[in-house]
Each structure stands twice: as structure tokens, then as C-alpha cells.
Amino acid sequence: MIQLHTPKASRNQETGRLSFIPSVSPAAFARRRRGGAEGTQNTSAETYGPGTCTFSTVPASHASYKSHKSYMKKSAQPARANGPLRSTLLTASAVLLTVSALSLTAALPAAAADKPDAKPTKGSANKAGPPANMSTIGGELLGKPGTQVKLGTGAPVLPKDLTAKSWIVTDAESGAVLASHNAHWQLPPASTLKMLFADTLLPKFPKTTTHKVIPSDLAGMGAGSSLVGVKENFTYTVHDLWLGVFLRSGNDAVHVLSAMNHGVPQTVKDMQAHAEELQANDTHVVSPDGYDAPGQHSSAYDLTLFARSGLQKADFREYASTADAKFPKEQKKGKTTSRFEIQNTNRLLTGDVGLDAYQGIAGVKNGNTTNAGATFTGVAERDNKVLLVTVMSPDAKESHAVYKETARLLDWGFQADGKVTPVGTLVPPKGATSDATGTASPQGDAGPAKPAAHAAVSTHGSGGVGIALAITAGVLAVLAAAAFAVRKKWPLRTKP
Numbered sequence: 001m002i003q004l005h006t007p008k009a010s011r012n013q014e015t016g017r018l019s020f021i022p023s024v025s026p027a028a029f030a031r032r033r034r035g036g037a038e039g040t041q042n043t044s045a046e047t048y049g050p051g052t053c054t055f056s057t058v059p060a061s062h063a064s065y066k067s068h069k070s071y072m073k074k075s076a077q078p079a080r081a082n083g084p085l086r087s088t089l090l091t092a093s094a095v096l097l098t099v100s101a102l103s104l105t106a107a108l109p110a111a112a113a114d115k116p117d118a119k120p121t122k123g124s125a126n127k128a129g130p131p132a133n134m135s136t137i138g139g140e141l142l143g144k145p146g147t148q149v150k151l152g153t154g155a156p157v158l159p160k161d162l163t164a165k166s167w168i169v170t171d172a173e174s175g176a177v178l179a180s181h182n183a184h185w186q187l188p189p190a191s192t193l194k195m196l197f198a199d200t201l202l203p204k205f206p207k208t209t210t211h212k213v214i215p216s217d218l219a220g221m222g223a224g225s226s227l228v229g230v231k232e233n234f235t236y237t238v239h240d241l242w243l244g245v246f247l248r249s250g251n252d253a254v255h256v257l258s259a260m261n262h263g264v265p266q267t268v269k270d271m272q273a274h275a276e277e278l279q280a281n282d283t284h285v286v287s288p289d290g291y292d293a294p295g296q297h298s299s300a301y302d303l304t305l306f307a308r309s310g311l312q313k314a315d316f317r318e319y320a321s322t323a324d325a326k327f328p329k330e331q332k333k334g335k336t337t338s339r340f341e342i343q344n345t346n347r348l349l350t351g352d353v354g355l356d357a358y359q360g361i362a363g364v365k366n367g368n369t370t371n372a373g374a375t376f377t378g379v380a381e382r383d384n385k386v387l388l389v390t391v392m393s394p395d396a397k398e399s400h401a402v403y404k405e406t407a408r409l410l411d412w413g414f415q416a417d418g419k420v421t422p423v424g425t426l427v428p429p430k431g432a433t434s435d436a437t438g439t440a441s442p443q444g445d446a447g448p449a450k451p452a453a454h455a456a457v458s459t460h461g462s463g464g465v466g467i468a469l470a471i472t473a474g475v476l477a478v479l480a481a482a483a484f485a486v487r488k489k490w491p492l493r494t495k496p
Contacts, residue, residue, distance in 0.1 A: 130165070134184035137279055138301060139424030142183045148423040149179035155419035159408040163395035165373075167405070168300040169413045170426055172308060172379060172386040177424035178413055180300070186282045187392050189298035190367025191226070191249045192306075192375045193290035196283070196298075198245065198319075199310040200274045201257055201267070207239040207315065209260075212334065217259040218252055222291040225251035228327060228342060235334040244327060246319035247344045249367065254289040264288060278305045279427045292371045300390040305426060307364045307377045307388055320363025320379075323350050347403045348378055355400045358407050366402070374402035380410050387413045 228250030
């Protein structure tokens with residue numbers, strides 16, 4: 001197995017095109033570890049046993065957050081990655097077919113956010129149906145309530161046991177929306193919003209940057225927040241903190257990184273600006289960690305845009321595909337002397353009792369709060385086809401409902417490849433530039449529609465009337481200075 005190379009400390013931003021993974025292999029690869037001189041992290045198909053240490057469950061402070069003093073370290077300039085990237089996204093995690101159930105030792109409070117198996121309470125918000133008119137970014141059909149799909153000859157029907165309020169199935173490379181259900185319904189995102197947080201802040205701090213935590217860094221977290229176990233007066237690397245964000249959905253790690261970014265208010269402002277650049281117009285950011293907050297919302301469409309943009313970054317791909325890692329436990333004079341194991345709460349990546357790891361999965365982020373219910377965005381690859389699926393707030397009558405419905409939609413998407421007419425597209429960011437194929441419009445109407453392999457014969461659900469939508473040829477994402485370029489196929493290998 002080829003080990004993922006740690007990006008240069010100066011920056012993890014790819015200046016070339018995002019590359020996904022080679023073909024999925026069901027064989028169990030040898031255990032692979034990485035993560036620095038003291039810590040390790042695992043992305044293999046190894047069977048994991050119970051963790052050896054409990055995680056912090058200290059109640060979050062109710063005090064208002066205070067902006068930390070301006071962080072003095074300057075962000076480094078982007079560095080070009082060497083060689084092809086296609087082997088770097090899912091290589092480690094696509095073979096997690098033999099992962100056994102994890103026995104996680106985290107015992108979060110009853111009201112904790114992002115408990116991986118929590119069921120929405122009866123008082124959960126958004127019980128009403130979707131609005132009659134929603135955003136049409138990406139295509140007219142995406143603004144209609146109900147399920148939108150155009151099945152061609154030989155196309156499989158959509159799974160019948162789908163209960164989510166909203167979901168979307170997209171081709172990660174071309175951006176084509178294969179099917180959707182209330183794609184632009186504005187709903188609480190829970191910790192899937194951390195994808196936008198990571199996509200916004202990952203460029204700002206080298207992985208080796210260190211930060212000593214002060215009390216104000218951890219102020220303002222919601223009661224019962226999911227925590228990785230960040231401690232005051234401990235010194236952490238940015239690498240450690242991102243592991244806490246991606247694996248344990250640690251709101252404490254989010255708040256420390258926000259403090260390094262001049263505070264929570266500035267981070268929220270930066271996230272909102274980045275969402276607007278990505279044309280994620282369903283999203284309103286209030287808290288950087290996705291904790292329930294009045295007025296905070298996103299959509300399955302927007303969350304997919306965040307995942308697709310984040311996957312342009314080598315570090316984002318690395319963290320999203322990491323199954324377990326080591327996190328600082330004890331320190332002396334600012335140096336870590338021991339670590340404890342943390343596991344990824346993404347159950348399609350690690351597996352769990354009654355749920356197998358999904359073949360080809362590589363992340364990206366799960367969430368669960370009282371108002372949002374369970375949310376999840378996942379990326380998977382089979383036979384050189386890469387799909388992104390987002391599921392929001394299923395009716396959790398079965399265990400792991402958000403993961404099982406995601407798996408069903410991924411299965412459908414792989415089987416439907418080439419047999420459906422897209423119902424929309426993932427739009428490029430505002431700063432996208434075009435090549436000889438032409439310029440993509442802000443609304444995603446990019447000219448003549450790409451014909452399906454088979455003629456469409458039916459439209460499923462309530463969106464039965466609509467035109468054949470044009471789709472973009474694909475997006476070449478280049479996140480340096482928020483500039484993206486459009487190419488015929490997304491992604492390609494980077495140039496040496």
C-alpha cells in the first residue's frame with residue numbers, strides 16, 4: 001500500500017486537480033500508521049478493539065465566547081503537491097470491509113451533540129414539510145419539493161425505504177445530480193457543518209503549528225457538546241486539533257482553532273463568506289461547530305458542495321479517511337508524554353454492531369443534534385466512479401438510519417450510472433473560470449444538456465414535470481485565492 005504523504009507544513013492546498021482513488025480492493029491491507037513523531041493514526045482495514053481510554057465529558061461552559069488575542073503566526077503560501085493525487089483520497093479507507101464493530105468508550109451527556117447513534121427527540125424542529133418553492137441553483141427540478149429522478153432504460157428504481165427529510169446523490173467528478181429529495185430544503189446541519197469549517201480554515205495554519213490552550217479558547221461551547229478532550233494549558237499541534245475535529249467531532253477542538261483564527265465571530269464571518277463563494281446560498285452560519293443555534297441552517301445540496309470543495313485539499317482527504325488516531329493525554333513542560341486512542345464516529349467508515357463498513361467509503365462527516373437529527377455526507381468509489389451522497393434527518397426507527405439510507409443511495413447510484421438523466425448539477429464557485437468549453441453560469445445552466453446513456457422514461461415522486469437540465473462538463477477546483485477552473489472531466493491527475 002502506498003502511504004499517504006503528509007503535505008508540506010506550509011500548506012495543504014492542492015493547486016492541481018483533485019484526485020480520488022484507484023479501484024477498490026476488498027483485500028485487507030497491512031496496518032498503516034502516520035501522524036507525527038509521537039502520535040499515530042490508522043487508516044487500514046484492521047479490526048479495532050475497544051478503546052483504552054475514556055473521552056472527556058466535561059460540561060461545556062455557558063459563558064459567552066471571547067475573542068482570543070490576534071494570533072501572530074501568518075498563514076503560509078500554497079504549495080504544489082507532487083505527483084498524481086488520485087491515489088491519495090480513498091486508498092486508505094476504501095478497503096475497510098473487514099472492520100469489526102467498535103466499542104467506543106465515549107460516554108457523552110444525554111443531550112450531547114453528535115452522538116453517532118442518537119435518535120431525534122419528539123420535539124425536533126422541521127416536522128413541517130418542505131417549502132413549495134426552494135432555491136433553483138443547480139437546476140429547476142432541485143427547487144421542487146419531493147423526489148426528483150429521471151430513470152432511463154434499465155435503471156434501477158430508487159430504494160423504497162428512505163425516510164430522510166432531504167437527500168441528494170451526485171457524481172463527484174462531473175457534478176451531475178443523479179437524484180434528489182428536497183435538495184434545497186434549509187435544515188439544521190449539525191456537525192456536517194464542520195466540513196465548511198475545515199474547508200475554510202485548513203489553508204490558514206500549517207499542520208506543525210502549535211498552540212497553548214487558554215480558558216477563553218474553550219468558552220462559549222454549547223452544553224453537552226461533543227468533545228475530543230482538549231485541556232486548558234496543554235499545547236497542541238494543528239494536526240492534533242484537526243484529528244479531534246474530524247474523528248470525534250470535537251467542538252472543543254473547533255473552538256481552539258477558531259480562537260487561533262481571531263475568534264468565533266471572525267470564523268463565522270469567514271465561513272459565511274466561503275459558503276457564498278461556493279454558491280451555497282441555503283447556508284447561514286451561526287456557530288462554527290454546527291451546534292444547534294437559532295437561524296443556523298444548510299441543505300443537502302450545500303453540504304455536498306462543502307464536501308466536494310474540501311476534498312480538494314490533501315489534509316481534508318487524509319483526516320476524513322482516518323479511522324483512528326492518538327490524541328494527547330498527558331504533557332510535561334508543553335511536551336506530550338502519553339496519548340489515548342480516538343476513533344472516527346463515521347460508522348460507514350469504521351463499521352459498528354449491525355452495520356458493516358461501506359465498500360469504498362472515505363468519509364466525509366457525520367452529525368447529530370436535537371434539532372437536526374442525524375445528518376451525514378459520504379464519498380465512495382467503485383469501478384472508477386466516485387459518488388457523493390448527503391442524507392439529512394431520517395426517521396430513525398432503525399439503528400444507524402442515516403448510514404443505512406446513505407448506503408442504499410450509494411448502491412443505487414453505482415447501479416444507475418449511465419442509466420439516468422441528471423436532474424441538476426453541482427455548480428462551480430463564483431470565482432470559477434472557463435476553458436474552451438465555455439463559461440458556466442452562476443445558476444449552473446451550462447449550455448446543452450449532456451445526453452443520458454438511455455432515454456429517460458419516468459420521473460419519480462412529486463417532481464414529475466420539468467425540462468431536461470443542462471449540466472456542467474465538470475469542475476476543476478483550484479482553491480488558491482478562491483479561483484476555480486472548469487474542465488471537461490473532474491478531477492484529473494495533477495501534473496508532476
